Amino acid sequence: MKKKILVVLIHLFIPFSHAYAGETVMNTGDTAWMIVATAMVMMMTPAGLALFYGGMSRSKNLLNTFAMTFVSYCIGSLVWMLWGYSLAFGPDQAGIIGGLDHLLMRGIGVGSLTGTIPTILFALFQMTFAGITVALVLGSIVDRMKFSSWIVFSILWVTFIYCPVAHWVWGGGWMAKMGALDFAGGNVVHINAGVAGLVLALVVGKRRGYGKEAMFPSSVTLTALGAALLWFGWFGFNAGSELAADGVAASAFMVTNTSAAVAALSWMFAEWFFSKKPTVLGLASGAVAGLVSITPAAGFVNLPASMIIGLVAGVFGYYSVSVLKHKLGYDDSLDAFGVHGMCGVWGALATGLFATPEINELGKGLFYGNPGQLWIQLVSIIATALFTAIGTLVVLSLTRLLTGGLRVDADEEVVGLDNAIHGERAFDLD
Numbered sequence: 001m002k003k004k005i006l007v008v009l010i011h012l013f014i015p016f017s018h019a020y021a022g023e024t025v026m027n028t029g030d031t032a033w034m035i036v037a038t039a040m041v042m043m044m045t046p047a048g049l050a051l052f053y054g055g056m057s058r059s060k061n062l063l064n065t066f067a068m069t070f071v072s073y074c075i076g077s078l079v080w081m082l083w084g085y086s087l088a089f090g091p092d093q094a095g096i097i098g099g100l101d102h103l104l105m106r107g108i109g110v111g112s113l114t115g116t117i118p119t120i121l122f123a124l125f126q127m128t129f130a131g132i133t134v135a136l137v138l139g140s141i142v143d144r145m146k147f148s149s150w151i152v153f154s155i156l157w158v159t160f161i162y163c164p165v166a167h168w169v170w171g172g173g174w175m176a177k178m179g180a181l182d183f184a185g186g187n188v189v190h191i192n193a194g195v196a197g198l199v200l201a202l203v204v205g206k207r208r209g210y211g212k213e214a215m216f217p218s219s220v221t222l223t224a225l226g227a228a229l230l231w232f233g234w235f236g237f238n239a240g241s242e243l244a245a246d247g248v249a250a251s252a253f254m255v256t257n258t259s260a261a262v263a264a265l266s267w268m269f270a271e272w273f274f275s276k277k278p279t280v281l282g283l284a285s286g287a288v289a290g291l292v293s294i295t296p297a298a299g300f301v302n303l304p305a306s307m308i309i310g311l312v313a314g315v316f317g318y319y320s321v322s323v324l325k326h327k328l329g330y331d332d333s334l335d336a337f338g339v340h341g342m343c344g345v346w347g348a349l350a351t352g353l354f355a356t357p358e359i360n361e362l363g364k365g366l367f368y369g370n371p372g373q374l375w376i377q378l379v380s381i382i383a384t385a386l387f388t389a390i391g392t393l394v395v396l397s398l399t400r401l402l403t404g405g406l407r408v409d410a411d412e413e414v415v416g417l418d419n420a421i422h423g424e425r426a427f428d429l430d
Contacts, residue, residue, distance in 0.1 A: 027116035033245040034117050034125060040236025041128035045073040045135050048233055051226030052288070054426075056281075056334045057142045059218035060416025062426035068138050068150050075154045076131030081105060084130055085123045087163035088171050095174035098167050115243050125240060126166070133189045134158050139334035140197030141204050144413055147421050149403045156395045157196065161388055165192050169380075180380040181355055181363050181373065183252070184241035186296025186348040187384045194341020195388040197332060203396050204406050206331035208413050218426065220281050227284035231260055234291045238298040251359055252298040255306035256291065262307050263290025266314025274322075282318070289317030289339050293347035297354060300363035305354035312350075313343050345381055352377035 050069040057065040076084075083103050090098030101107060105123065112119035134154050138145075168175040169182045182188060207215070217223060238256045242249035267286025272278040293313035294306055301309070320338035332338060352374035355363030364370040400406055407413075412420035419425060 024113050024116065026113055026118065027244070030116045030244045031118065031121060033249070034121050034240060034243065037236035037240025038121065038125045038128060040233045041125065041132070041240065042073075044230055044233035044237065045076075045128070045132045046070050048226050048229030049132060049135055051222045052230060052284070053139050053142065053226070053334050055219040055222030055224070055226060056217045058215055058416070059426060060418055061143050062218045062418060063422055063424050064147065064417035065138075065142050066426075067147065067422060068142075068145075069135050071147075071151060072135035072138060072154055073131040075151065076134055076158055077127055079155060079158045080123070080127040080130045084158060084163050085126065087159070088126065088166040089123075090171075092167070092172045095172075095177060096167070097164050097173075098171050117243060122243065125243075126170075129185060129189060129237075130158055130162055130166070133162055133185075133193050136189070136193035136336055136340055137196045137200065139336035139340075140201040140332045142333040143207050143417070144333075144407055145200075145204055146403065146406060146408050147417075149399050149406045152402050153395060153399045156398055157392065160395060161196065161391045162188075162192065165384060165387065168383075175380050175383070178379070179373070179376050181300055181351045181377065182296045182348065182380070183299035183351075184238045184295045186344050186351065187380055190292050190295060190340040190344030191348065191381060191384050192388050194337045194339075194344055195385045196392040197336030198330065198341060199389055199392040200396065201330050201332045201337070203393070207333065208410065210331045217281065220279075220284075224280050224284045227287050231257075231287055231291065234260070234295075238295060242299055248299050248360055251302075255301055255303060256294050256298050258303060258306045259294035259310035259313065260287045260290040262310030263287060263293065263314035263317070266311045267318045268314075270315050270318045271322075274318075285321070285335070285339065286314045286317065289313045289343045292340055292343040293350065295344070296347045297351040300351055300355035300360050300365075302354075302356055302359055305350070305356075309347065309350045309354070313346060316346055317343050348377050348381050349374065 046069060050066045053069060054062045054065045085105065086100050086102035087098050090101045093099055108119050108123070110118065110120065114122040134157055137157070138150065166188050167173040169180060169188050170176065234256055235253050239249040239253040242252060264283050264286040267289060268278045268283050271282040290310040290313045293309050297309060317339055320342040321335040325332060325338055351365065353366045355365035355373060356368050357364050364373060366374045396406065408417060
């Protein structure tokens with residue numbers, strides 16, 4: 001009898017002892033949070049970014065901007081599930097790219113786990129990042145790129161540019177091994193998209209009439225609404241990157257909101273001081289600049305640091321789009337490089353300055369006794385920018401070869417792409 005009781009107790013205790021020893025088990029709270037976070041990030045592209053970019057484009061190109069944003073997310077989703085996830089998160093190949101073990105999500109079942117959440121859910125969460133990153137790029141060439149060329153470019157760019165950088169940082173690649181800190185996408189998303197946008201703007205060329213005629217936004221109201229939806233979705237973007245419902249996620253949520261609020265105000269006051277008018281477009285752009293800048297730092301910095309990051313982001317973003325762009329003479333239609341590229345660089349550097357082990361034991365920056373982290377961040381920024389610039393040039397060359405050109409005809413550009421390409425118009429004003 002005693003032996004039977006002992007056997008029962010052993011069998012009861014063994015499962016518990018394995019879990020206690022560190023065996024990964026699914027956490028329903030983490031899983032529920034990540035399902036919500038994934039849905040929030042998904043909404044950022046076909047809703048938030050489409051409205052944000054669409055409202056800034058001219059009325060004759062509003063629907064084309066919506067279409068390009070929408071199709072970016074569709075392409076990103078499909079490419080990611082077919083081969084992108086495997087390239088980014090498959091077994092590491094020399095620190096450069098993931099293997100092809102998970103093509104078509106092969107080898108990943110409903111019971112597979114990444115940390116405490118299903119791997120399928122992790123892949124979906126990362127899929128939303130791929131979709132929005134390529135969509136961010138299009139802000140640089142709104143009003144003038146062929147829709148067919150954009151589709152081909154998106155497929156190639158997600159495959160050959162986004163996936164390798166994602167692997168470097170989050171998939172166990174060389175940047176991760178070097179110790180680069182990028183909590184939610186400073187390098188992977190914003191510097192990557194911003195630099196690619198600058199390359200596209202330079203290669204495709206300026207809009208007809210740029211600098212000679214007024215190019216008013218079709219609806220600042222839509223842009224402000226889009227910014228609000230992006231702000232909301234960004235909580236899933238940043239806090240969700242912890243992949244758990246815990247204190248670091250809560251801290252990331254807090255500093256994300258704070259940086260965005262401070263940056264919106266600092267952009268507004270900078271604009272008010274220099275241009276004499278505090279515009280709604282400035283407020284919306286400032287909020288996005290603050291969100292971009294806090295993204296790589298969200299899980300590593302405290303509240304005071306987030307306020308500094310936001311303060312600099314607003315002023316820096318305003319300078320980049322209002323002064324620097326005009327001095328350099330490039331036509332980045334909706335400031336993909338000025339906001340995402342430049343503020344992404346600031347955010348990555350700020351992470352190397354302000355990361356504190358009090359928030360996350362994985363991060364320790366210059367102001368907390370680790371000056372080497374700032375150097376690592378700088379190396380990661382330069383490497384990302386160089387790879388993206390050169391790689392995007394190659395992808396554009398392939399796109400031109402496959403589609404016969406990158407730019408719409410002159411007549412189509414004058415008439416507007418809504419009617420010329422889609423046979424539709426955004427507003428019925430008759």
